Amino acid sequence: ENLKIAATARYIPERVVSNNELSTIMDTSDEWIYPRTGIHNRHVVTDENTSDLATHVAQRLLEKSGWSADELDFIIVSTMSPDSLSPHTAAIVQGNIKASKAFAFDLNAACSGFVYGLSAASALLSSGRYRKGMFIGAEVLSKLVDWKDRTVSVLFGDGAGGVLLEQTNESVGLIAEELQSYGEMGNAILTGRFANQNAFSGEISPLDPYFHQDGRSVYGFATREVPKIMNKALDKAGLAADDIDLYLAHQANERIIRSMAKNFGQDLAKFPTNMAEYGNTSAGSTAILLDELVESGQVHPGMKIAFVGFGGGLAIGVQIWQL
Numbered sequence: 001e002n003l004k005i006a007a008t009a010r011y012i013p014e015r016v017v018s019n020n021e022l023s024t025i026m027d028t029s030d031e032w033i034y035p036r037t038g039i040h041n042r043h044v045v046t047d048e049n050t051s052d053l054a055t056h057v058a059q060r061l062l063e064k065s066g067w068s069a070d071e072l073d074f075i076i077v078s079t080m081s082p083d084s085l086s087p088h089t090a091a092i093v094q095g096n097i098k099a100s101k102a103f104a105f106d107l108n109a110a111c112s113g114f115v116y117g118l119s120a121a122s123a124l125l126s127s128g129r130y131r132k133g134m135f136i137g138a139e140v141l142s143k144l145v146d147w148k149d150r151t152v153s154v155l156f157g158d159g160a161g162g163v164l165l166e167q168t169n170e171s172v173g174l175i176a177e178e179l180q181s182y183g184e185m186g187n188a189i190l191t192g193r194f195a196n197q198n199a200f201s202g203e204i205s206p207l208d209p210y211f212h213q214d215g216r217s218v219y220g221f222a223t224r225e226v227p228k229i230m231n232k233a234l235d236k237a238g239l240a241a242d243d244i245d246l247y248l249a250h251q252a253n254e255r256i257i258r259s260m261a262k263n264f265g266q267d268l269a270k271f272p273t274n275m276a277e278y279g280n281t282s283a284g285s286t287a288i289l290l291d292e293l294v295e296s297g298q299v300h301p302g303m304k305i306a307f308v309g310f311g312g313g314l315a316i317g318v319q320i321w322q323l
């Protein structure tokens with residue numbers, strides 16, 4: 001499908017929290033966290049929420065591309081940590097940047113959110129009904145974790161990244177995708193639960209709203225199932241793993257990425273990582289990584305890129321792009 005990524009951008013909140021700082025508020029250490037996860041630091045908001053991060057990304061995308069806000073046909077924000085259910089975060093962004101002709105909606109596919117959102121944005125453009133779209137992955141996971149739970153709170157961070165997409169007649173764009181959910185395993189990654197308490201339900205025991213994950217089973221799921229989905233996407237694209245120049249994988253855990261590289265028979269150099277600095281920023285992670293690589297020149301036109309998302313749902317998504 002002839003689609004062009006016209007610009008990329010990211011926005012990371014300023015406040016850095018190192019593993020060492022975390023060890024002053026909970027019983028943990030860099031020696032415990034880093035070897036298991038590849039994480040040294042994470043960034044957290046202090047006075048911003050998800051829509052603020054996404055709005056910064058939107059403004060940077062418009063600045064970099066020279067597009068004006070009212071050229072946008074739509075804005076999609078992929079997030080599992082919206083400011084509110086209503087207004088949805090994409091609508092807040094649309095209002096903030098005065099994208100007067102755009103419709104906006106949020107999408108939640110947890111850590112596969114960047115790939116699922118890229119799929120939705122690509123489909124809207126390939127339908128021929130729209131020409132220019134903005135897609136942002138944005139998270140403030142720091143409001144969803146229990147900062148007294150050292151097993152989970154050390155894994156996550158806040159951040160956002162995004163792309164501008166447009167129809168093009170250049171032979172670039174989405175080559176193939178494979179998206180798959182595994183709802184029966186959904187309870188392995190839980191957060192943001194609302195109890196179904198109402199005037200007619202009688203007493204419902206309150207649910208804790210915090211992040212819980214069965215790390216071992218998610219780890220096993222990711223290493224087992226992602227390669228299968230990747231191979232399906234490669235088959236659809238008529239490509240081999242060697243043909244992909246870079247694999248931009250969700251930045252959940254360094255060891256998982258290492259095992260994926262081994263599984264695909266690929267050099268670790270093809271799997272750039274930045275979780276050391278940002279932790280797991282769910283739908284933001286691949287978008288942030290993409291913008292950093294574009295900025296450093298490691299990602300440029302002519303390359304074949306695979307975006308790989310996996311996590312809450314549970315869900316997996318792979319998209320292969322010709323840049």
Ligand SMILES: O=C(O)C1CCN(c2ccc(-c3cc(CO)ccc3Cl)cn2)CC1
Nearest residue numbers: 036111215216218219222252253310311312
């Ligand atoms: O070694 C240990 O104690 C543990 C072993 C397990 N670990 C894990 C396991 C799973 C995840 C994870 C999380 C999400 C949710 O965004 C999505 C995708 C993944 Cl693969 C992150 N870390 C951490 C250290």
